[in-house]
Amino acid sequence: MATQNAVPGGSQGQQHDAGEAIARSGEDMEAFFNGFFGSIETLRQDTGRPENQDVDSTIASVSSGLWMPRTERHETDAQIVVVAHLPDVPRNQVHIDTDTRGRIKIYGECSSSAVYQSGADKVTERQLGQFEKDLPLPPSACVERMTAIFHGSDVIITIPKF
Numbered sequence: 001m002a003t004q005n006a007v008p009g010g011s012q013g014q015q016h017d018a019g020e021a022i023a024r025s026g027e028d029m030e031a032f033f034n035g036f037f038g039s040i041e042t043l044r045q046d047t048g049r050p051e052n053q054d055v056d057s058t059i060a061s062v063s064s065g066l067w068m069p070r071t072e073r074h075e076t077d078a079q080i081v082v083v084a085h086l087p088d089v090p091r092n093q094v095h096i097d098t099d100t101r102g103r104i105k106i107y108g109e110c111s112s113s114a115v116y117q118s119g120a121d122k123v124t125e126r127q128l129g130q131f132e133k134d135l136p137l138p139p140s141a142c143v144e145r146m147t148a149i150f151h152g153s154d155v156i157i158t159i160p161k162f
Helices: 018-045 055-064
Strands: 002-004 015-017 070-075 079-085 094-098 103-118 121-136 147-151 154-160
Touching (some): 070 121, 094 154
Antiparallel strands (some): 079 154, 094 103
């Protein structure tokens, strides 16, 4: 089946086969997805580099719609300090877990609401959701002696080293 200008960008009067155009589009899309997912697999396999150690948790969080809090990490010879910024999160909704694989997970639920009023109109917005941040720790981290304190909307986690 030949159609006139079936492919965008075709020259005036040129005949194009719609089946060929669809096949080319499918090949282009397949190449795009293979490149994208291939890059993720490469990152997963290359977890020896510190910047790639958190790839799986990042992918999981993004794909599940979780909110990932902003964190800062400071490391010295004696300790690791992690500061997680958790605005609008009540303290009783913040949980910190460690596991045997040398990671720390900060997670919980957040909820906030705002009321806007203009004359007789009143609008209430509520946000509900879960958050999670999974961070790798070096083998020298002593999670058994970990401490956590709240300072305003931040939780400060201190992990001594052996």
